[in-house]
Each structure stands twice: as C-alpha cells, then as structure tokens.
Amino acid sequence: MSLSLLIFALFSGGLLAWFSERLHPAAPRWVSVAVLFAATGYLTTVWLAGPSAEGLYAELNVPWIPAFGISLKFAMDGLSLLLVALTLFLGLVAVASSWTEIESRTGAFQFNIMWTLAGVVGVFTAMDLFVFFVFWEVMLIPMYFLIAIWGHENRRYAAMKFFLFTQISGLALLLAILTLAYVNYSISGLLTFDYEILRHAEIPETTARWLMLGFFIAFVVKLPAVPFHTWLPDAHTQAPTAGSVLLAGILLKTGAYGLIRFVVPLFEEAAMDFRFPAMLLGAISVVYGGYMAYSQSDFKRLVAYSSVSHMGFVLLGVFAWNQLALQGAVVQMIAHGFSSAALFMLAGAIQHRLHTRELGQMSGLWARAPRMGVVTLFFVIASLGMPGLGTFVGEFLVLLGAFQVNVTLTVVAAIGIIVAAVYSLSLMQRSFQGPENPDIAAMPDFDVRELSVMIIMAAALVWLGIFPQGVLDLSEPVIAALGVAL
Amino acid sequence: MTGQDFAAIAPHLVLTTGILITLLIVSFWRRPPLIAAATIFTLIATLIATIASSNNLPHAIGEFLIVDQISTFMNVLFILAALVTTVLSRSYLASKTREPEEFYILLATATLGAMTLVVAHHFGALLLGLEILSISLYTLIGYPEEGHPPLEATLKYLILSGVGSTIMLFGIALMYTTTGILTFESPATPLAAGSQMKVIFIIGQAMFVSGIAFKLSLVPFHMWTPDVYEGAPAPITGYLATVSKAAVFIALLRYFFNTNAAENGAIFAIVALFGVASMIVGNLLALLQSNLKRLLAYSSIAHFGYLMIALLALSRLTNQEMAIEASLVYLAGYFAMTLAAFAVISMLSSSEFIGEEDRLDASDLEDYAGLFWTHPVAAIVLTVAMLSLAGIPLTIGFIAKFYLLMAGIGGALWVLVWALIIGSAIAIYYYLRIVITMTRQSSESPRTAKTLEWDSLVAAVLLGITVIALGVYPQPVIDLVRSLLTTIG
Numbered sequence: 001m002s003l004s005l006l007i008f009a010l011f012s013g014g015l016l017a018w019f020s021e022r023l024h025p026a027a028p029r030w031v032s033v034a035v036l037f038a039a040t041g042y043l044t045t046v047w048l049a050g051p052s053a054e055g056l057y058a059e060l061n062v063p064w065i066p067a068f069g070i071s072l073k074f075a076m077d078g079l080s081l082l083l084v085a086l087t088l089f090l091g092l093v094a095v096a097s098s099w100t101e102i103e104s105r106t107g108a109f110q111f112n113i114m115w116t117l118a119g120v121v122g123v124f125t126a127m128d129l130f131v132f133f134v135f136w137e138v139m140l141i142p143m144y145f146l147i148a149i150w151g152h153e154n155r156r157y158a159a160m161k162f163f164l165f166t167q168i169s170g171l172a173l174l175l176a177i178l179t180l181a182y183v184n185y186s187i188s189g190l191l192t193f194d195y196e197i198l199r200h201a202e203i204p205e206t207t208a209r210w211l212m213l214g215f216f217i218a219f220v221v222k223l224p225a226v227p228f229h230t231w232l233p234d235a236h237t238q239a240p241t242a243g244s245v246l247l248a249g250i251l252l253k254t255g256a257y258g259l260i261r262f263v264v265p266l267f268e269e270a271a272m273d274f275r276f277p278a279m280l281l282g283a284i285s286v287v288y289g290g291y292m293a294y295s296q297s298d299f300k301r302l303v304a305y306s307s308v309s310h311m312g313f314v315l316l317g318v319f320a321w322n323q324l325a326l327q328g329a330v331v332q333m334i335a336h337g338f339s340s341a342a343l344f345m346l347a348g349a350i351q352h353r354l355h356t357r358e359l360g361q362m363s364g365l366w367a368r369a370p371r372m373g374v375v376t377l378f379f380v381i382a383s384l385g386m387p388g389l390g391t392f393v394g395e396f397l398v399l400l401g402a403f404q405v406n407v408t409l410t411v412v413a414a415i416g417i418i419v420a421a422v423y424s425l426s427l428m429q430r431s432f433q434g435p436e437n438p439d440i441a442a443m444p445d446f447d448v449r450e451l452s453v454m455i456i457m458a459a460a461l462v463w464l465g466i467f468p469q470g471v472l473d474l475s476e477p478v479i480a481a482l483g484v485a486l
Numbered sequence: 487m488t489g490q491d492f493a494a495i496a497p498h499l500v501l502t503t504g505i506l507i508t509l510l511i512v513s514f515w516r517r518p519p520l521i522a523a524a525t526i527f528t529l530i531a532t533l534i535a536t537i538a539s540s541n542n543l544p545h546a547i548g549e550f551l552i553v554d555q556i557s558t559f560m561n562v563l564f565i566l567a568a569l570v571t572t573v574l575s576r577s578y579l580a581s582k583t584r585e586p587e588e589f590y591i592l593l594a595t596a597t598l599g600a601m602t603l604v605v606a607h608h609f610g611a612l613l614l615g616l617e618i619l620s621i622s623l624y625t626l627i628g629y630p631e632e633g634h635p636p637l638e639a640t641l642k643y644l645i646l647s648g649v650g651s652t653i654m655l656f657g658i659a660l661m662y663t664t665t666g667i668l669t670f671e672s673p674a675t676p677l678a679a680g681s682q683m684k685v686i687f688i689i690g691q692a693m694f695v696s697g698i699a700f701k702l703s704l705v706p707f708h709m710w711t712p713d714v715y716e717g718a719p720a721p722i723t724g725y726l727a728t729v730s731k732a733a734v735f736i737a738l739l740r741y742f743f744n745t746n747a748a749e750n751g752a753i754f755a756i757v758a759l760f761g762v763a764s765m766i767v768g769n770l771l772a773l774l775q776s777n778l779k780r781l782l783a784y785s786s787i788a789h790f791g792y793l794m795i796a797l798l799a800l801s802r803l804t805n806q807e808m809a810i811e812a813s814l815v816y817l818a819g820y821f822a823m824t825l826a827a828f829a830v831i832s833m834l835s836s837s838e839f840i841g842e843e844d845r846l847d848a849s850d851l852e853d854y855a856g857l858f859w860t861h862p863v864a865a866i867v868l869t870v871a872m873l874s875l876a877g878i879p880l881t882i883g884f885i886a887k888f889y890l891l892m893a894g895i896g897g898a899l900w901v902l903v904w905a906l907i908i909g910s911a912i913a914i915y916y917y918l919r920i921v922i923t924m925t926r927q928s929s930e931s932p933r934t935a936k937t938l939e940w941d942s943l944v945a946a947v948l949l950g951i952t953v954i955a956l957g958v959y960p961q962p963v964i965d966l967v968r969s970l971l972t973t974i975g
Contacts, residue, residue, distance in 0.1 A: 067964040068892075134879040141878065144918075149925050156922050163918060168911040175891065175907055182895045 002042070003058045003074045003125060006084075007118050009039055014114030021107025028110035032095045035114065040088045047081060055477045057081050064131070069181075069192035073128040077481075078474035079330065083124045083257060086337045090249040091117045096453050097345045098242035101352055102150055109150060109242075112142035116246055123254045129177045129262075130193040136173070136218075136254070140166055143243065143251065151238040158231075158238035165231040169221040176214025180266070183207055199265055212267035212274065219263060222255030225285045225315050229308045233296075236304035237357070241348025244300065248307050248340035253333050256314045260329065264321055265482050271319070278319040279402065283412040285312030290419030294426060299347040299357045302427055303340060306383060309416055310336045310391070316413055317398035323476075323484055325401025330475045332394025335382070335464055338457045339391060342379045346372065349450060350431070353443050359427070364436035369445040373432045375454045382461050384424040385417050390464030487547070494545040494553040497536040497561055498601055504528025505594045518586050522576055525590040526569060529597070533565045549669045552607040552740075555970035559814055560604045560736050563821050567729050568597040570825050570945050574721040574832040577939035581836050582630040582719060582846070589629050596622035596725070600733035607744070609658045609668045612737050613651075616701070619730055620647050627718040627726075635846055639717025646700065646710040654697025660690025670744040688752050695747075695756060701734040702790045703783075705763035712775075715783035720835050720847045723779055724828025727786045728821045735790065739797060739813055748801035757794055761902055764791025765909035772916050779849040781916060782827060785875060788909055789820055792887070795894045795902045802897030807971045809897075812889040814967045819882035819956065823874040826949035830868040833942045834861075857924040864938060865924045867950035874953045876917040877910050881957035 013035030020027035046057045059075040076084065094113055102109050119139025126132035140163065148159035177193070184201040185191040192198070203211065221228040236244050264271040271278075289309030296302040310332065317329030349372065350365070351357050366373035382389040385396075395417060402410045446454070464471065492499065508524045536558055544554030571593060579586040599619025606612040624647075628640030658668075664687040665673040677684040696707065703711040715723050741747065748754045768787030775781040793816060799809040834854075835847035848854075857865040874883030887910065894903040956963055 064959075065961050065964065067961065067968065134884075137879045137884075141873070145925070148922055156926075160915065160918060160922070164911075164915060167914050171907045171911055174888075175895075175903065178888070178891050179895050182892065 002046070003060045003076060004062075004072070006039055006042060007074075007121055007125075009035055009042075010114050010118035010121060014111040014118065017110035017114060018107040021105075025106055028107045029095060029099060032110045032114060033092065036088055036092045036095065036117075040085075040092070043081070043085055043088060046076070047085075051078070051477075055481060059127075064128075068130070069190070069194070070130045071128055071194070072131055073194060074122075074125040074131075075127045076125050077478045078476075079257075079260070079478040080124045082330065082334060082471060082474050083253060084121050086253070086334055087117055087120050087124065087250050090245060090337060090341050093249070093341055093345070093453055093457070094242035094245040096449060097245055097348060098240060099449060101241055101348065105149070109146070112146045113242060113246070115139075115142040116146070116251075120246075120250050120254060124257060127195045128193045129181070129195060129198065132195075132262075133170070133174055133177055137167075137170060139251065139254070140170075143247065146243040146246075147235060147239045150240040151243065152240075153238075154234075155238045158234040161231045162235040165221055165228070169218040169228070172214045173218035176211045176218075179207070179214075180211050183211075195262075203267065205269065208267045208270040209273070212263060212270040215258065215263045215266070216271075216274070216278070219255040219258035220281070220315070222258070223252060223311045223315060224255070224308060225281045225312060226288050226308065229285070229289070232308060233301045233304040236307075236344070237298060237300045241345055241352075244344035244348065245341045248303070248344055249337040252307060252311055253337060256311065256318070256329065256333050259315070259318045260326065260482070264318065268483070272321070275319050275321070276406070279316050279406055279409050282312045282315030282317075282319065283409040283416075285309065285315060286413045286416035287312075287419060290416050290423055294419065294423040297359050299350065299359055299362075299427070299431065300344065301357075302359070302423065303343045303347060306343075306420070306423060307336070307340050309420060310340070310383075312416070313395050313398045313413065316402050316409065320398070320402040320405045321484060322401050322404060323479060324404075325398050326479045326484060327472050327475060328394050328397025328399075328401055330394075330479075331390060331464065331468055331471055332398060334471060335390030335394050335461060338461050338464075339379050339382045342375070342454060342457045343383065345450075345453070346376055346379070349446070354440060359430040361437065361439070362431040363434045364432070365440075365443070366432040367436055368440065368443040371446045371451060375446065375451070375458070376432055377428060378458050379461075380424045380428045382458075384421040388462070388465045390461045390468070393465055393468045490542070490545060491547045493539050494543070494547060495551065495605070496539040497532050498598065498605075500535040501528060501532040501594065501598050501601065504531060505591060505598065508591050508594070512587050512591065516585070516587055518576075518579070521587040521590050522572060525572055525594055528594060529565050529569050529572070532597075533562065533569075536561045536565065546607065550608045550611050551605045553605050556736065556740075556810065556814065557601075557604040559967070559970055560732065560817070561601050563818060564597050564600045564604075564729050564733070567725065567821055567825060568593055570829065570949070571721045571725045573941050573945045574724070574829055575719075577836050577942055578719065578721055578832045579630075582632065584631070586629075589626065592622045592626050592629075593725070596626065597729065600729045603733040604736045604740075606737050607670050607740065609662075609670075612741075613655070615737070616651065616734070619733065620651070623722075623726060623730060626722045627714060629722075630719055630846060633846055635717035636719065637717075639714045642710050642717075643714045650697045650700025650707070652697075653693050653700070657690045657693025657695075657697060660686055660693065662690075664690070670741045672745045688750060691747060691750070691753055692756055695738075695753065695760075698734060698738050699760050702731055702738075703787050704760040704790060704794070705767040705787060706760075708764070708768070708787045711787055712771075712780040712783040715786075716777060716779045716849065717846070720779070720828055720832040720849075723782075724825050724832070727782065727824050727828070731786065731790060732817050732821070735793060735813070735817070739800070739810070742797055742800055743806070743810070746801060748798055754798060754801065757798055758899075758902060761791045761794025761798070762905040764788060764794070765902075765905040766791075766912075769909045769912040769916075773912065775916070776851050777849050778831060778851060778854065778920065779847065781851075781920070782824070785913065785916075786824070788913060789875075791909070792816070792890055792906050795890045795897075795899055795906065798899055798902065799893040799897035802899065803893065805896070807968075809893050811964075811967050811971060812893040814970075815889050815960075815963060816886040818963060818967075819874070819886035819953075822949050822952045822956070823871045823881070823883055826867055826871040826946060826953060827875070829942060829946035829949060830864050830871070833864060833938050833946065836939065851920065851923050854920065854924050855926045859927070861938060863943065863947065867946045868924065869921050870950045870953050872917040872920050874957065876914050879957070880954065882953050882960065882963075883957070885957055885960045885963075 017028040017031040122135030293305035317325040602615030700707040772784035796813040874881035877887040
C-alpha cells in the first residue's frame with residue numbers, strides 16, 4: 001500500500017506545487033523539496049526495515065482493469081530500491097539546479113519535474129506490463145514539456161525529436177506487450193499482464209524472437225545505443241539544466257532497467273541468440289560515443305555523447321548476462337547517474353553565467369572560478385574511469401564479465417576507456433585551463449547551494465568507488481532471482 | 487404494430503414529437519434562447535425515454551428495425567453529443583447569423599436520422615436514416631450567412647454525398663437482383679461460388695461498401711472531408727465528425743455482423759485496403775495542415791481507418807463480442823475527445839475572439855499560439871483532447887486504441903495492426919505540434935482580455951474530465967459495454 005503512497009505523493013506534490021505558485025513565485029520549489037524529502041525519508045524507512053522473504057521491500061497489488069487482467073501491481077526489490085533512491089536524489093538535485101535558473105512559470109515547471117519523477121518511479125516498480133507501459137509513457141510527456149517550454153534556442157525541434165523517437169519505439173513496445181499477453185492467453189486461457197506469470201509463459205520460438213525485438217528496440221532507443229542515439233545530443237543541449245539532469249541521470253536508466261528486467265528474463269533464449277548483435281551495439285556505442293564526444297565544441301553535447309559511451313557499457317554488460325557483468329551494469333548506471341548529472345549541472349551553471357555553451361569561448365575559467373574548476377576536474381576524472389571512483393568499478397566489472405563471453409568485443413569496449421580519457425581531459429583543458437579569455441567579464445563562482453549539491457554527488461561517487469559492496473549487496477539477490485549463472 | 491414495438495422506438499417518437507412542437511413554437515415566437523431551451527428539453531426527454539425503454543431488448547420491429555442494447559448505447563452517445571453541440575452553438579451562433587432558431591431544430595432532426603441509422607436492419611431503414619441525417623446536415627453546414635466558405639462546403643457535401651448515396655443505391659439494387667433480400671441477412675441458400683449471380687452480388691456489395699466509405703470519408707473517398715470540415719461552423723464540424731460518422735459506422739457494423747460480409751475474400755480485401763489507406767494517407771496529409779479544422783478532418787479519416795480493424799475482426803474472431811466491444815468503446819472515447827477539441831475551437835471562434843475579419847472560425851494554428859498563458863483552461867482541455875487522439879496512456883484514447891490492437895492481434899490482422907502503429911507514430915507529430923503552438927509565447931494577443939462563455943467552457947471541461955477519468959479508470963465503461971453485449975440482437 002505504501003508504495004502507491006509514494007507515487008501518489010509525487011503526483012499530488014506536482015499539482016500542489018503548481019497551485020502554490022499563486023501564493024508566492026518561490027513556493028513551488030519549496031513544495032517540491034518538501035515532497036522529495038518526505039519521499040526519501042519514506043524510502044529510507046523501507047530500506048531499513050529490510051526485505052521480505054521474497055526479497056521485496058514493498059509491494060502492492062490491486063485490480064485496475066480486471067476485464068483484461070490488468071492490476072496495479074508494484075513491487076520494490078533491491079534493484080528497484082536502488083534506482084528509486086537514485087531517482088529521488090537526482091530529483092532533489094534537479095530542483096536545486098533550477099533554483100535560480102527558472103524564473104518564469106515556476107509552478108508549471110515544478111509540476112512537470114514531479115510528474116516525470118512519478119512516472120519514473122512507476123517504471124522502476126511496476127510488475128504488470130500494461131502498468132509499466134502506462135508509466136513509460138507518462139514520464140515522457142512532462143519531460144517533453146520541460147524541454148519544449150523551458151529549453152534553449154532550438155527547444156521545440158529537440159523536444160519533438162525526443163518525443164518522436166521514444167514514442168515510436170514505445171509503440172513497438174506496446175505491440176509486443178499486447179501480443180505477448182495474447183499469445184499467453186491463447187495458450188493458457190488466462191488473460192493477464194502480470195510480469196511473473198508472463199515470465200514463465202511458453203512462447204513459441206519465432207514469436208519470442210519478434211517480441212524480444214519489440215522490447216529491445218524500445219529500451220535501446222531510451223538507453224540510447226548507436227544507431228538510435230541521435231535524439232539525445234539535441235534533447236540534452238536544448239533542455240534546461242534540470243531537464244538534462246533528469247534525462248541523463250534517470251530517464252536513460254529506465255532503458256537499462258528495461259533490458260535487465262524484461263528483455264532477457266522474458267525471452268531468455270531469444271535474447272541469448274541475439275547476444276552478439278546486442279553486445280556489438282554496446283561496444284560500438286562505447287567507442288563511437290567517445291569519438292563523437294571528442295569532436296564536439298559544445299559543452300552539453302560533449303557530455304551527451306559521453307553518456308552514449310557510458311551507457312554502451314551497460315548494454316554490453318546486460319547481454320553478457322553473468323553475475324559480474326550485471327553487477328557492473330548496475331553500478332555503472334548509478335555512477336553515471338551522479339557523474340552525468342553533475343556535469344550537466346556544471347554546463348548549466350556555466351551557461352547561466354556566460355550565456356554560452358561553446359567551449360571555444362570559455363578558456364581559462366579556472367582563474368575566474370576556482371571552485372567550479374575543482375568540481376569540474378573531479379567529475380571529469382570520474383567520467384574517465386579513475387580507480388577509486390564509481391565509474392571505474394562499473395566499467396571494470398562489465399569488462400570482466402564480458403570477457404568471459406566475447407573477448408574481441410571486450411577489447412573494443414576497453415579502447416573506449418582510453419577515448420574517455422581523451423575527451424574528458426580535453427573538456428577540462430578547453431574550458432578551465434589555457435589562457436584567460438579577456439572577453440569574459442566577472443563570473444561568479446559556485447555559491448553554497450551549488451557547492452553542497454556537488455559535494456554530495458562527489459561523495460557518492462567516492463563511496464561507490466571505494467565501497468561498492470553496499471550496492472552489490474542490494475542488487476545481488478535480484479540478479480540471482482533473474483536466473484543468472486555466476 | 488404492437489405496444490411493445492412502440493415502447494422500443496419510444497426515443498424516436500419522443501424526439502419526433504419534440505421536433506414538431508419546437509417547429510410550432512418557432513412559427514409563433516422567434517426567440518433563439520426559447521428554441522435552444524426547447525431543443526435541450528426535447529433532447530433530455532429523448533435521453534430519458536432511451537434509458538427507460540432499454541428493458542426487454544433486443545426487440546425487432548418487423549424486418550425493418552431492430553432495437554437492441556447497441557443502439558441504445560449509441561443513441562445515448564448521440565443525444566449527449568447533440569446536447570453538447572446545442573450548448574456550443576448558443577454563443578457561437580450569436581455572431582454568425584441573425585436567425586439561429588432553425589439551426590437547433592435541424593440539429594434535432596439530424597440526431598433523429600442518426601438514431602434511425604443505428605436501429606436499421608433493412609436497406610430501406612438505412613436509407614431513410616441516412617437521408618434524414620444528410621439533408622439536415624446540408625443545411626446546418628451552410629447555415630451561417632456571412633462569407634462563402636460555408637456555402638462552398640455545403641455544396642461540396644451535397645454533391646459528393648449524393649454521389650456516395652447513388653453508388654450505394656446501385657450496389658443495393660445489384661444485391662437485390664441476385665438474392666431478392668433487402669434485410670441485413672444472408673440468403674438461405676448461398677449463391678454458388680463463381681456463378682454469375684455471385685459475381686454480381688459481390689460487385690453490388692463492394693459498391694455498397696464504397697458508398698458507405700464515402701460517408702465515413704475513408705481513403706480513397708475522402709476528398710470532400712477537409713473542405714467541408716473547414717467550411718462548416720465549428721460546432722457542426724464536431725457533430726459531423728462524431729454523430730454522423732458513428733451512425734453510419736454502426737449501420738455498417740450491423741450489416742457485417744448479420745451477413746458475415748467480410749468472410750468473402752474480396753470484401754475483406756476492399757475494407758482492409760480502405761482501412762490501411764485511411765490510416766496512412768489520413769495521417770500523412772494531416773502532417774501538412776496549418777489549419778486546425780482541416781487537420782482534425784484528416785485525423786478523423788485516420789480514426790475511422792483504425793475502426794476498420796474492429797469491423798474486420800468480426801469475421802476473424804471466435805469471440806465476436808470482442809470486436810463489437812472494441813467498436814463501442816472506441817466510439818465512446820472518440821466522441822469525448824473529438825467533441826472536446828471542437829468545443830475549444832467553437833469557444834475561440836465567437837466574434838469577440840477573431841475580430842471583424844472576414845473569416846468563420848479561429849482555425850489557423852496561429853490562433854492558438856500562447857493559449858496556455860492566455861486561457862489555460864481551454865488550452866489544457868485541447869491538450870488533453872490532442873493527447874487522447876494521439877493515444878497517450880491515462881486518456882480514453884489509449885484505452886480505445888488498446889482495444890483495437892487487442893481485437894487486431896486476436897484476429898491476426900497484422901497488416902492493419904502495423905498500419906495502426908505506423909499511423910499513430912505519424913500522428914503524434916501533428917497532435918503535438920498543436921500543443922507546442924499553444925505553449926509558445928505570442929507577441930500580439932488580442933484575446934488576452936476576453937473571457938470565455940461559461941456554458942461552453944463547462945461543456946469543454948466536462949468533456950476533458952471524461953477523457954481523463956475514463957482513461958484512468960476505464961472499468962465502468964468496459965463493464966457497461968460488456969453487460970450490453972450479453973443481450974445482443
């Protein structure tokens with residue numbers, strides 16, 4: 001029951017934030033913060049209470065459309081718990097990062113943020129495929145508005161592209177879900193969208209292959225992997241900072257989550273037949289994303305392409321489908337959540353101050369804003385996979401696991417780490433180092449609010465790098481339950 | 487006729503009586519509010535009669551009519567749509583015509599035609615209903631006296647609708663020559679396959695279906711639709727898109743259900759072709775429009791293309807109720823979302839909003855720029871309608887599309903299912919374009935200070951709430967439709 005309360009709190013918090021704008025223009029922000037803190041507090045109690053015998057921290061099951069065997073079935077296991085925690089935390093970061101950036105229509109802005117978060121929490125916990133799809137779409141629309149209304153100069157184009165990519169692949173997902181339910185119905189006579197039941201349905205091999213592809217495309221577009229990634233640089237560049245934070249930090253993770261939770265467990269044989277092409281896409285994404293990142297002159301675009309590269313590791317890890325690689329994929333998801341969110345916040349902070357994202361116009365910012373310089377250096381180092389930070393653990397585990405499956409692709413992906421060093425350091429060099437750009441007037445450094453958010457995220461990455469066991473312990477039983485061999 | 491027969495068609499009788507009384511009133515007192523009130527009163531009385539007479543169904547009246555739960559359901563939808571249209575017309579007509587009284591009466595007669603179509607079990611009844619409906623619509627479309635677009639629209643509709651009816655009549659004649667049957671039944675001894683008679687029969691049936699396709703504006707018989715939608719007064723466009731098309735669709739559904747017409751490969755192929763072409767062409771052409779009414783015209787072409795899935799699933803599914811259920815749920819959803827969209831268009835089209843320019847309605851996309859910030863309630867209703875038409879979850883449009891997909895998958899109609907997927911994918915672009923336009927800051931906005939008419943606004947908001955409420959909790963509608971189908975005629 002309490003799980004529905006969490007989602008409901010986010011939905012109603014959004015409405016409340018919208019209406020509170022009438023009282024005071026700053027009120028919506030405080031409403032969002034309050035709701036998110038309450039939600040985080042709730043999540044902590046759930047976590048401390050420990051899992052049930054089935055490994056679930058919370059669950060809910062009430063009929064919704066019994067005519068089609070659809071019920072509001074939610075469950076939170078270790079993996080969901082991790083991702084929901086990441087969602088709420090980055091939600092707070094997003095609110096904080098837009099504190100001064102968004103001045104018009106703050107109520108509607110906070111409403112869209114909260115509804116995106118609610119949609120994402122639903123996606124991470126839904127255990128009914130129909131409900132999953134509903135939330136999959138629900139998180140999309142507020143995100144679309146975030147980009148289309150509060151974005152930068154080319155926002156409408158970017159918002160439309162983002163929506164079309166995800167929606168069209170979503171339709172493939174819908175068709176696959178409905179067909180899966182129907183095939184199961186014609187075999188067993190039971191019309192249901194329940195994940196646990198469908199997981200054990202005996203789907204004919206050729207059908208399973210098509211259905212797996214439907215799921216795969218939807219999630220890979222969201223991930224995104226080459227060649228379905230083209231919406232990402234545009235969406236990121238044009239989105240307001242909070243939008244980029246949510247997009248990179250959380251929304252990409254829904255794609256990864258879908259691969260882990262649905263594609264392989266539902267159609268294990270078909271997915272394993274598809275292992276090589278999927279891993280190949282992953283490896284290509286790693287290298288190509290890194291290569292493209294290096295050739296960007298726009299701060300946000302560079303970070304966006306680096307996301308493609310980092311998420312390529314996740315795809316590689318998921319389809320390697322062994323304990324090590326999957327553990328690595330989960331750590332990578334969380335580490336990338338922090339590091340990309342921080343880098344997008346930095347990009348937003350710089351753009352807010354200099355009104356440009358062009359690296360060519362930055363140069364020598366360190367002298368103007370040393371605190372920003374230090375923070376950027378830290379997250380750049382994290383992004384290139386320095387041992388001791390979260391990204392390293394993730395990528396290392398993925399490579400270790402993938403090595404057991406396909407040596408060639410692992411080697412190709414490992415090259416990506418070198419590319420990452422190149423583009424990350426070049427980002428640092430072009431923006432903060434080099435001769436001071438005389439055209440830039442005074443530039444205020446990070447204030448306490450921005451600095452404390454950054455420090456928390458940095459601490460999280462360090463913690464993840466030094467003591468990943470906490471995360472691994474949470475995800476291990478889930479991965480075991482999905483039937484993964486060691 | 488027996489007492490029971492009269493009880494079954496009580497709604498039609500009540501409506502007819504109401505129309506006659508209103509006609510009498512109009513010849514003594516020409517006062518628009520009075521006539522509008524009389525029309526609303528008549529419609530509500532008809533609604534009560536419809537619900538009160540829904541026991542002891544299905545009831546066949548000779549071979550001519552069959553009143554069953556499907557027709558009751560549709561009649562309720564028609565009356566509600568007519569009520570909404572009446573409410574919208576009140577403020578809309580004030581600026582468009584000096585003498586709006588007959589408008590309301592024609593609206594009621596059009597509804598009578600639609601209500602006759604859905605009980606038709608005989609080609610005669612079908613034609614009767616169709617003509618009552620069409621002739622009322624000719625006048626309604628051309629009602630505003632200013633400007634030439636309504637005139638052009640009504641002439642186009644008159645001529646092309648006439649052509650459609652002619653083709654249909656010829657088709658009926660050919661079928662009658664071979665079987666001697668005018669009711670919706672298959673001949674007792676089927677015509678021998680490959681015989682000359684059979685060929686003539688199939689040609690006749692194909693012509694009948696094509697004639698109906700004219701009325702449903704399925705591709706390739708869709709050419710009249712955008713012009714008529716654009717030229718007609720906004721509330722009537724909404725009425726045309728919903729009531730008139732749905733009534734014809736239900737008549738076709740009844741014909742297919744009773745005669746299993748789609749079991750014949752040629753007829754199946756023709757309907758499938760119409761459906762796929764409508765989904766693809768309708769959506770593609772909608773992309774090019776910068777006029778909201780034309781855009782909705784193409785979108786309605788696509789939506790009736792989607793409905794062909796339900797029609798064909800009838801012959802493929804072992805569970806035929808599923809196909810009918812899908813049709814009814816789809817139509818109910820389509821009514822709510824389409825009327826919501828036209829309600830907003832009508833509200834913004836009264837003269838205070840579009841000024842003294844020589845044009846009928848606020849139908850340019852530009853008219854909607856910045857609507858979110860000038861009239862947020864209207865903008866939210868239009869957004870909900872657009873998202874629902876696009877089939878986004880938590881709206882009734884999604885549930886409706888879900889139903890069609892389930893019927894299509896169950897009937898293994900893969901080509902049509904894929905056409906629906908591709909069509910919906912294209913459609914998202916233009917529906918969202920409208921939403922995006924409304925979020926745009928408009929530099930000059932003469933509408934800022936104007937307030938919307940309260941009655942139209944209430945109607946629009948109620949429709950918007952319906953779209954969301956049924957999308958979030960569709961079980962009541964599903965239960966209702968299922969309970970109706972247990973007593974199918």
